[in-house]
Amino acid sequence: MGEGSASTRSTPTSRLATVTKGVPASLDLGGMCDPAMRPLDTIERKTLLYRSGLGFHCINHVLGCSHGCRYPCYALLMARHHGRVRHSVDWGRPRIVGNALALLERELTRKRVLPSDVHLCLTTDPFMVGHPEVETMSLAIIERLNRSGIRCSLLTKGQLPEELADRGRFPCDNTHGISLVSLDEGFRRSWEPGAAPYAERIEALRRLHDAGRRTRVHIEPYPTPGVVVQDLSAILAEVAFVDHIYFSGWNYNPRVPRDDAAEAFYRSQSHIVQAFCSQRGIECQIG
Numbered sequence: 001m002g003e004g005s006a007s008t009r010s011t012p013t014s015r016l017a018t019v020t021k022g023v024p025a026s027l028d029l030g031g032m033c034d035p036a037m038r039p040l041d042t043i044e045r046k047t048l049l050y051r052s053g054l055g056f057h058c059i060n061h062v063l064g065c066s067h068g069c070r071y072p073c074y075a076l077l078m079a080r081h082h083g084r085v086r087h088s089v090d091w092g093r094p095r096i097v098g099n100a101l102a103l104l105e106r107e108l109t110r111k112r113v114l115p116s117d118v119h120l121c122l123t124t125d126p127f128m129v130g131h132p133e134v135e136t137m138s139l140a141i142i143e144r145l146n147r148s149g150i151r152c153s154l155l156t157k158g159q160l161p162e163e164l165a166d167r168g169r170f171p172c173d174n175t176h177g178i179s180l181v182s183l184d185e186g187f188r189r190s191w192e193p194g195a196a197p198y199a200e201r202i203e204a205l206r207r208l209h210d211a212g213r214r215t216r217v218h219i220e221p222y223p224t225p226g227v228v229v230q231d232l233s234a235i236l237a238e239v240a241f242v243d244h245i246y247f248s249g250w251n252y253n254p255r256v257p258r259d260d261a262a263e264a265f266y267r268s269q270s271h272i273v274q275a276f277c278s279q280r281g282i283e284c285q286i287g
Protein backbone atom coordinates (compact mmCIF):
# COMPACT_ATOMS: atom_id res chain seq x y z
CA MET A 1 0.00 0.00 0.00
CA GLY A 2 1.53 3.31 -1.00
CA GLU A 3 0.62 6.92 -1.23
CA GLY A 4 -0.83 6.27 -4.64
CA SER A 5 -3.23 3.72 -3.20
CA ALA A 6 -4.88 6.18 -0.85
CA SER A 7 -8.35 5.02 -0.06
CA THR A 8 -11.16 6.48 -2.08
CA ARG A 9 -13.61 5.68 0.68
CA SER A 10 -15.10 8.70 2.41
CA THR A 11 -12.96 9.65 5.35
CA PRO A 12 -13.78 11.19 8.67
CA THR A 13 -11.82 14.21 7.48
CA SER A 14 -14.59 15.28 5.16
CA ARG A 15 -16.63 16.41 8.13
CA LEU A 16 -13.97 18.89 9.19
CA ALA A 17 -13.34 22.33 7.82
CA THR A 18 -9.60 22.72 8.12
CA VAL A 19 -6.97 25.07 6.87
CA THR A 20 -3.53 23.58 6.22
CA LYS A 21 -0.61 25.95 5.94
CA GLY A 22 2.25 25.08 3.60
CA VAL A 23 5.48 23.36 4.59
CA PRO A 24 8.33 25.88 4.84
CA ALA A 25 11.03 25.41 2.25
CA SER A 26 13.60 24.90 5.00
CA LEU A 27 11.73 21.77 6.09
CA ASP A 28 10.88 20.42 2.68
CA LEU A 29 12.51 17.02 2.66
CA GLY A 30 11.38 16.29 -0.88
CA GLY A 31 12.62 13.02 -2.26
CA MET A 32 12.31 11.16 1.05
CA CYS A 33 9.45 9.05 -0.21
CA ASP A 34 10.43 6.62 -2.90
CA PRO A 35 7.41 6.26 -5.19
CA ALA A 36 8.94 3.26 -6.94
CA MET A 37 8.85 1.30 -3.65
CA ARG A 38 11.72 -0.95 -4.69
CA PRO A 39 12.53 -4.04 -2.61
CA LEU A 40 14.54 -2.95 0.38
CA ASP A 41 18.29 -3.27 0.64
CA THR A 42 19.51 -5.09 3.73
CA ILE A 43 22.10 -4.30 6.37
CA GLU A 44 23.60 -6.48 9.09
CA ARG A 45 23.74 -5.47 12.75
CA LYS A 46 25.63 -6.81 15.75
CA THR A 47 22.85 -6.20 18.27
CA LEU A 48 19.09 -5.68 18.11
CA LEU A 49 17.25 -5.49 21.43
CA TYR A 50 18.31 -2.55 23.60
CA ARG A 51 17.17 -0.36 26.46
CA SER A 52 16.54 3.17 25.20
CA GLY A 53 17.45 6.37 27.01
CA LEU A 54 13.72 6.72 27.68
CA GLY A 55 13.93 3.70 29.97
CA PHE A 56 12.14 1.02 27.96
CA HIS A 57 13.32 -1.79 25.69
CA CYS A 58 13.09 -1.28 21.91
CA ILE A 59 13.73 -2.96 18.60
CA ASN A 60 14.41 -0.98 15.41
CA HIS A 61 14.90 -3.54 12.67
CA VAL A 62 14.99 -1.01 9.83
CA LEU A 63 17.37 1.89 9.22
CA GLY A 64 15.37 4.78 7.77
CA CYS A 65 11.70 5.29 7.00
CA SER A 66 9.82 6.09 3.81
CA HIS A 67 6.99 7.98 5.52
CA GLY A 68 8.97 11.18 5.10
CA CYS A 69 7.56 13.12 8.07
CA ARG A 70 8.52 16.78 7.95
CA TYR A 71 7.90 17.82 11.55
CA PRO A 72 10.95 17.12 11.23
CA CYS A 73 11.51 13.43 12.04
CA TYR A 74 13.58 13.26 15.23
CA ALA A 75 14.91 9.80 14.31
CA LEU A 76 16.29 11.24 11.07
CA LEU A 77 17.93 14.13 12.95
CA MET A 78 19.60 11.67 15.32
CA ALA A 79 20.67 9.30 12.52
CA ARG A 80 22.28 12.22 10.68
CA HIS A 81 23.91 13.45 13.88
CA HIS A 82 25.46 10.02 14.51
CA GLY A 83 26.48 9.56 10.85
CA ARG A 84 24.16 6.57 10.25
CA VAL A 85 22.62 8.28 7.19
CA ARG A 86 23.96 11.13 5.10
CA HIS A 87 20.78 13.02 4.23
CA SER A 88 17.01 12.82 4.07
CA VAL A 89 16.95 11.05 0.70
CA ASP A 90 19.20 8.37 2.18
CA TRP A 91 16.80 8.10 5.16
CA GLY A 92 13.80 7.79 2.83
CA ARG A 93 15.27 4.61 1.28
CA PRO A 94 15.01 2.30 4.28
CA ARG A 95 17.28 -0.69 4.73
CA ILE A 96 16.04 -3.74 6.62
CA VAL A 97 18.22 -5.56 9.15
CA GLY A 98 18.63 -8.90 7.40
CA ASN A 99 19.90 -10.75 10.48
CA ALA A 100 17.28 -9.31 12.88
CA LEU A 101 15.55 -12.61 13.69
CA ALA A 102 18.82 -14.47 14.22
CA LEU A 103 20.04 -11.68 16.52
CA LEU A 104 16.79 -11.72 18.48
CA GLU A 105 16.94 -15.48 18.94
CA ARG A 106 20.50 -15.25 20.23
CA GLU A 107 19.80 -12.32 22.54
CA LEU A 108 16.67 -13.88 24.05
CA THR A 109 18.54 -17.14 24.64
CA ARG A 110 21.48 -15.43 26.33
CA LYS A 111 19.64 -12.93 28.52
CA ARG A 112 19.31 -14.04 32.12
CA VAL A 113 16.42 -11.64 32.76
CA LEU A 114 14.05 -10.94 29.92
CA PRO A 115 12.27 -7.58 29.61
CA SER A 116 8.53 -7.64 30.30
CA ASP A 117 7.78 -5.29 27.38
CA VAL A 118 9.43 -4.27 24.12
CA HIS A 119 8.50 -1.27 21.97
CA LEU A 120 8.45 -1.39 18.14
CA CYS A 121 9.75 1.02 17.02
CA LEU A 122 11.47 4.12 18.30
CA THR A 123 13.45 5.14 15.21
CA THR A 124 11.50 3.66 12.30
CA ASP A 125 7.98 2.41 11.53
CA PRO A 126 7.17 -1.31 11.97
CA PHE A 127 4.32 -1.20 9.42
CA MET A 128 5.83 1.06 6.80
CA VAL A 129 3.50 1.77 3.90
CA GLY A 130 4.45 -0.05 0.70
CA HIS A 131 7.08 -2.32 2.26
CA PRO A 132 5.51 -5.73 3.01
CA GLU A 133 8.90 -7.16 3.97
CA VAL A 134 8.99 -4.75 6.93
CA GLU A 135 5.53 -5.90 8.03
CA THR A 136 6.49 -9.58 7.66
CA MET A 137 9.60 -9.11 9.78
CA SER A 138 7.73 -7.03 12.39
CA LEU A 139 5.12 -9.77 12.79
CA ALA A 140 7.84 -12.43 13.09
CA ILE A 141 9.61 -10.38 15.79
CA ILE A 142 6.38 -9.83 17.75
CA GLU A 143 5.57 -13.54 17.50
CA ARG A 144 9.02 -14.48 18.77
CA LEU A 145 8.84 -12.00 21.66
CA ASN A 146 5.37 -13.20 22.63
CA ARG A 147 6.64 -16.79 22.61
CA SER A 148 8.98 -15.75 25.42
CA GLY A 149 6.09 -14.07 27.26
CA ILE A 150 7.26 -10.56 26.32
CA ARG A 151 4.49 -8.05 25.58
CA CYS A 152 4.91 -5.67 22.66
CA SER A 153 3.90 -2.07 22.32
CA LEU A 154 3.47 -1.10 18.67
CA LEU A 155 3.30 2.35 17.13
CA THR A 156 2.75 3.12 13.46
CA LYS A 157 1.69 5.69 10.91
CA GLY A 158 0.86 2.77 8.63
CA GLN A 159 -1.93 0.20 8.94
CA LEU A 160 -1.83 -2.33 11.76
CA PRO A 161 -2.25 -5.79 10.16
CA GLU A 162 -5.35 -7.80 10.97
CA GLU A 163 -3.15 -10.79 11.84
CA LEU A 164 -2.33 -9.10 15.14
CA ALA A 165 -5.78 -10.11 16.35
CA ASP A 166 -4.71 -13.77 16.25
CA ARG A 167 -4.27 -14.80 19.90
CA GLY A 168 -2.88 -18.16 18.89
CA ARG A 169 0.06 -16.52 17.14
CA PHE A 170 0.30 -13.43 19.39
CA PRO A 171 -0.80 -14.62 22.85
CA CYS A 172 0.48 -11.68 24.94
CA ASP A 173 -1.50 -8.56 25.78
CA ASN A 174 0.22 -6.38 23.22
CA THR A 175 -0.70 -2.72 22.83
CA HIS A 176 -1.52 -1.61 19.30
CA GLY A 177 -0.97 2.07 18.62
CA ILE A 178 -1.32 4.58 15.82
CA SER A 179 0.01 8.11 15.56
CA LEU A 180 -2.78 10.54 14.71
CA VAL A 181 -2.47 14.33 14.89
CA SER A 182 -5.14 15.38 12.38
CA LEU A 183 -8.02 14.12 10.24
CA ASP A 184 -7.14 16.47 7.41
CA GLU A 185 -5.63 14.63 4.44
CA GLY A 186 -4.21 17.94 3.16
CA PHE A 187 -2.21 18.18 6.37
CA ARG A 188 -1.06 14.58 6.01
CA ARG A 189 0.08 15.05 2.43
CA SER A 190 2.10 18.10 3.52
CA TRP A 191 3.59 16.76 6.72
CA GLU A 192 3.47 12.91 6.60
CA PRO A 193 3.39 12.31 2.83
CA GLY A 194 4.39 8.64 2.79
CA ALA A 195 2.25 7.54 5.75
CA ALA A 196 -1.15 5.85 5.53
CA PRO A 197 -4.29 7.98 5.16
CA TYR A 198 -5.82 8.73 8.55
CA ALA A 199 -9.06 6.83 7.90
CA GLU A 200 -7.08 3.67 7.08
CA ARG A 201 -5.03 3.93 10.28
CA ILE A 202 -8.18 4.37 12.37
CA GLU A 203 -10.02 1.56 10.63
CA ALA A 204 -7.16 -0.89 11.20
CA LEU A 205 -6.97 0.12 14.86
CA ARG A 206 -10.71 -0.25 15.30
CA ARG A 207 -10.59 -3.77 13.84
CA LEU A 208 -8.09 -4.79 16.50
CA HIS A 209 -10.19 -3.16 19.21
CA ASP A 210 -13.26 -5.02 17.95
CA ALA A 211 -11.23 -8.23 18.14
CA GLY A 212 -10.62 -7.51 21.84
CA ARG A 213 -7.04 -6.25 21.59
CA ARG A 214 -5.65 -3.31 23.55
CA THR A 215 -5.39 -0.08 21.52
CA ARG A 216 -3.72 3.30 21.87
CA VAL A 217 -3.54 6.62 20.04
CA HIS A 218 -0.51 8.92 20.11
CA ILE A 219 -1.63 12.46 19.38
CA GLU A 220 1.85 13.85 18.95
CA PRO A 221 3.25 16.18 17.69
CA TYR A 222 -0.07 18.08 17.86
CA PRO A 223 0.04 21.13 15.55
CA THR A 224 -0.83 24.66 16.66
CA PRO A 225 -3.40 26.76 14.76
CA GLY A 226 -0.42 28.43 13.08
CA VAL A 227 0.17 25.15 11.23
CA VAL A 228 -3.38 23.87 10.78
CA VAL A 229 -6.75 25.04 12.09
CA GLN A 230 -8.65 22.01 13.35
CA ASP A 231 -10.91 20.72 16.09
CA LEU A 232 -9.24 18.34 18.55
CA SER A 233 -12.64 17.08 19.74
CA ALA A 234 -13.38 15.75 16.26
CA ILE A 235 -10.14 13.75 16.30
CA LEU A 236 -10.92 12.37 19.74
CA ALA A 237 -14.42 11.37 18.67
CA GLU A 238 -12.95 9.20 15.89
CA VAL A 239 -10.83 7.22 18.36
CA ALA A 240 -13.19 7.15 21.33
CA PHE A 241 -12.95 3.33 21.39
CA VAL A 242 -9.26 3.17 22.39
CA ASP A 243 -7.89 2.13 25.79
CA HIS A 244 -5.17 4.78 26.02
CA ILE A 245 -4.52 8.26 24.64
CA TYR A 246 -1.16 10.04 24.72
CA PHE A 247 -1.14 13.76 23.89
CA SER A 248 1.83 16.07 23.44
CA GLY A 249 2.86 19.20 21.58
CA TRP A 250 5.18 19.92 18.68
CA ASN A 251 8.91 20.44 19.15
CA TYR A 252 11.92 20.90 16.90
CA ASN A 253 10.15 23.20 14.46
CA PRO A 254 10.72 26.96 14.22
CA ARG A 255 7.12 27.38 13.02
CA VAL A 256 5.90 26.23 16.43
CA PRO A 257 7.76 28.37 18.93
CA ARG A 258 7.11 27.20 22.50
CA ASP A 259 6.12 30.72 23.59
CA ASP A 260 3.38 31.80 26.02
CA ALA A 261 0.69 31.56 23.35
CA ALA A 262 1.73 28.02 22.38
CA GLU A 263 1.91 26.97 26.03
CA ALA A 264 -1.59 28.36 26.66
CA PHE A 265 -2.87 26.55 23.56
CA TYR A 266 -1.37 23.23 24.65
CA ARG A 267 -2.75 23.67 28.17
CA SER A 268 -6.25 24.19 26.80
CA GLN A 269 -5.95 21.19 24.43
CA SER A 270 -4.60 19.00 27.23
CA HIS A 271 -7.67 19.84 29.31
CA ILE A 272 -9.89 18.76 26.41
CA VAL A 273 -8.06 15.41 26.19
CA GLN A 274 -8.19 14.86 29.95
CA ALA A 275 -11.92 15.64 30.16
CA PHE A 276 -12.64 13.37 27.17
CA CYS A 277 -10.70 10.47 28.67
CA SER A 278 -12.13 10.88 32.13
CA GLN A 279 -15.73 10.85 30.81
CA ARG A 280 -15.07 7.60 28.94
CA GLY A 281 -12.74 5.78 31.30
CA ILE A 282 -9.84 5.99 28.84
CA GLU A 283 -6.29 6.01 30.22
CA CYS A 284 -4.77 9.42 29.61
CA GLN A 285 -1.18 10.60 29.43
CA ILE A 286 -0.07 14.16 28.70
CA GLY A 287 3.49 14.63 27.47
Ligand code: SF4
Binding pocket: 065, 066, 067, 068, 069, 073, 074, 075, 076, 123, 124, 125, 157
Ligand atom coordinates in the same frame (compact mmCIF):
# COMPACT_ATOMS: atom_id res chain seq x y z
S1 SF4 B 1 6.94 7.57 10.74
FE1 SF4 B 1 8.33 8.06 12.43
S2 SF4 B 1 10.33 7.30 11.80
FE2 SF4 B 1 9.06 7.43 9.96
S3 SF4 B 1 9.55 9.44 9.07
FE3 SF4 B 1 7.71 9.65 10.37
S4 SF4 B 1 8.49 10.31 12.38
FE4 SF4 B 1 10.24 9.47 11.21
